[in-house]
Amino acid sequence: MEVPAFVQNWNPITLAIPFFTLSVFAEMVHARLTGKTRFETRDTAASLIMGLGNNVSGIIFGLLLGGWSVFVYDNRLLDISFAWWVWVIAFVFDDFLYYWSHRFAHTVRWFWADHVVHHSSQHYNLTTALRQPWISPFTLKFLWLGSAMVFLGFHPAMVAFVGALNLIYQFWIHTEAIKRCPAWFEAVFNTPSHHRVHHATNPIYLDRNYAGIFIIWDKMFGTFQEERDDEPCRYGIVKNLGTFNPVKICLHEWMGIVKDMAGAKSLKDAALYLLAPPGWSPDGSRETSKTIKAKWQARKDKAAEAEAEAAE
């Protein structure tokens, strides 16, 4: 099947780099002029170094991933063309798969070890978008979720292209400079407001808004949460890092998994340290998103009861 020339000649991410750079500068100037966006020099450096390392890792692992894609495509189920409507389907289907991949990245510790890098900043600005992991292939997600479209018959070049568009879209939503978009846009698309919720550690916001481009997936699968004016977002992770060291940012959760698995009392516990949600422990002494939310909800219910009694 002949790959269209524009797919061969254009790399959307390379083309987007000047836009990324200018946008970061603009946001910094906005922060200087309005004080509404927060930056920390060492955090910015860490995020940008993580982004650079992610690109280097892409080059290093590229051969492996490319080779795997070719192998899967050679064994595809269907022959799918490059017709314009196939592009539309590929774009939407890729975003649908992104939603699930992203949801698993938050609910399975093995995948979280990789994705936590992106959430490890306590800031929320455009450099946070570039804070990306270095060793993603270690999750082995490329073997199944990452290959699903190619296995179906979408050409690897098309899958890579729509995936790149998805990534580029997600850059601009990492900002506090934009409060809300028009209502129709907020209803359908992922926006800075929706994604701020995703990066927040407030119990009400934990494990919400996994969408890439279309927020409709969260609405369909029950994971949507609107940003509330009475609940300002606190960014980062449940146990924030106390370091700006990129190597530690990259490896800390992987090391935690290895340590926990090595000390596990049974094979089942070892497996669950890897596959259960982040924060799981055999004796329940650590906190998961679920337990944090439950505690918060119980306190809220108790306060509401007390208020009702007082009113009577």
Add this chain to the structure above:
Amino acid sequence: MSLIYLLAGSVLGVSVMVLINAWLGISRPARLVDLDDAARRLDADRVGFDAGEGVLAVDGAAALIAERSGDCLGLLVARGSDLVIRYLVPGSVRDAVVEEGSAVRLRLNDFVFAPARLRFSTADEASLWAGRLSDLQPVARA
């Protein structure tokens, strides 16, 4: 060769962006207003943290607050423009050493927590809290 140029260009770009961030002066160090501020943050971070006695560093860059039940010691330390929180239990502390009279250098058994320096108002206060922190060092096996 073009890959090397691309990498060099990226390193240069990252350096320029970081320098501009520093030059614009948009980083503001995090500071705690008072102990109530610290307690509020602990309660928001860990639902139901019941704050007992505590101490605020003189520069507002750190605070230690014991949980009333005695289960743990809440630690808040400024890291750049944010505060990082830890709940210290027996085994959490690697060492807590009094330095320059009224400061305590604290190291935790925590891979991602860089050493912190807590500045207290008096040498006695530093010594007291260094002692309490040292009580949370791992128990040496016989």
